[in-house]
Amino acid sequence: MRSFLALLVTAMLSLSMTKAPTGVTRTFDITAYQFGYTVTPFPFSVAVGDTVVIRATSGDVVHGLVMDPYVRDAVTLVPGETVTRTFVADTRGRFTFGCTSYCGFGHFGMADSFYVYSPDGTAPAIASLAPLSGPVQGATLAINGSNFSRNTRIAIDGASVPNAFVSATQIYTLAPPHAPGVVAVTVYNTDGQSATANFIYEAPPRRRAVGLRQLAAADSKQPRSGGKPPQS
Ligand SMILES: [Cu+2]
Numbered sequence: 001m002r003s004f005l006a007l008l009v010t011a012m013l014s015l016s017m018t019k020a021p022t023g024v025t026r027t028f029d030i031t032a033y034q035f036g037y038t039v040t041p042f043p044f045s046v047a048v049g050d051t052v053v054i055r056a057t058s059g060d061v062v063h064g065l066v067m068d069p070y071v072r073d074a075v076t077l078v079p080g081e082t083v084t085r086t087f088v089a090d091t092r093g094r095f096t097f098g099c100t101s102y103c104g105f106g107h108f109g110m111a112d113s114f115y116v117y118s119p120d121g122t123a124p125a126i127a128s129l130a131p132l133s134g135p136v137q138g139a140t141l142a143i144n145g146s147n148f149s150r151n152t153r154i155a156i157d158g159a160s161v162p163n164a165f166v167s168a169t170q171i172y173t174l175a176p177p178h179a180p181g182v183v184a185v186t187v188y189n190t191d192g193q194s195a196t197a198n199f200i201y202e203a204p205p206r207r208r209a210v211g212l213r214q215l216a217a218a219d220s221k222q223p224r225s226g227g228k229p230p231q232s
Contacts, residue, residue, distance in 0.1 A: 021088050022049035030056040032063035032077045032099065035106030042158050042184070045115035045192035048092045057082045064100030067114060074100035089116040092191060115192020122147050123193035129185060133200035138177045141199065143187060144170050151190050156199065157183040175199060 024047070029040045038059075046052055056065055058077040066074045070087045077083065098111035126145040134141070143154070150165045154173050164172035171187070180203035188194045 020049060021051060021090075022047060023051075024049075025051040025053060027053040027055065030054055030065070031059045032056070032065065032110075033059040034061060034104050035099075035110040037065075037097070037110075037112045038158070039112070043115070043155070043186060043188060043192070043194050044113070045117060045188070045194060046089050047119045048089060048116050050089050050116075051086065052089050053084065053086045055082050055084050061103050062101050063103050063110070065097055066100045067095050067097030070095060070114070071097070076101060092116045092118050094190070094192065115188065117191040117193045121189075121191050121193060124148055124152065124187045124189050124195045126185070126187060126195045126197040129197050129199055133202050134175055136177060136180055136201050136204060139175045141173050141175045141185070142170060143173065143185065143197075145187070145195065147189060148187065149189060153188045155184075155186045155188070175201075180204075 026046045028044055031038045052070070054071075056075060056077055058079045060079065062079075063077045064074045065071060065077060069091070070089065071085055075083050075085065093116060095114045095116070096111050097114060099107055103110070124145060124147040126143060128144045130142040130144065131139065146169055148165065148168050148171050150163070152163055152165070152171060154161050154163050154171065156173075156175055157178060159176065161173045161176060166172060175185075178201045180201050182198050182200050184196050185199045186194050186196045
């Protein structure tokens with residue numbers, strides 16, 4: 001009888017800690033490379049109770065993937081082959097996944113994160129970026145919004161960038177050098193909820209290749225107005 005009660009209590013506890021499926025299915029494509037993973041769509045985060053489908057492959061050599069507790073047995077990723085796994089994200093938190101197949105000198109640092117958040121928590125929000133655009137060499141960027149913390153993670157075009165925390169409504173970061181174009185600036189709070197805004201890397205101005213001789217020639221053709229004509 002006592003063991004039955006213990007079992008009942010355990011069952012009730014685990015019920016309260018996990019969440020029933022939401023009926024939402026989220027599909028992510030994961031490509032392993034030396035030495036990291038790209039996940040599309042980005043960010044790799046879902047609400048607790050969502051059904052998650054991952055389709056994983058390798059972009060170069062043979063890699064692996066393990067993510068406790070959702071992908072417990074190491075998956076082998078071979079270029080040109082896609083492995084599909086489906087699970088219900090029933091526990092919230094940040095889950096690290098990494099490579100299980102030795103793939104070179106960067107193998108042991110080959111890891112990334114998957115977030116399962118509670119939709120009841122407060123999500124961060126971005127109100128504005130200052131500046132809105134910057135040079136391809138990179139720039140200091142102020143992110144204004146709400147619900148930021150020292151542990152807020154910032155990514156620009158998928159790459160992690162520093163968080164120089166000021167307050168819950170402002171953080172600074174460094175936008176790294178990047179090709180011209182529009183990129184996503186995403187902030188994540190610790191439970192993986194995120195907000196995204198666009199930043200523009202501006203193409204450098206094109207310099208006209210004009211020689212001194214051409215300049216002089218153009219100058220002599222200019223009609224002169226005003227002043228005295230040169231004395232001959
Ligand atoms: Cu690897």
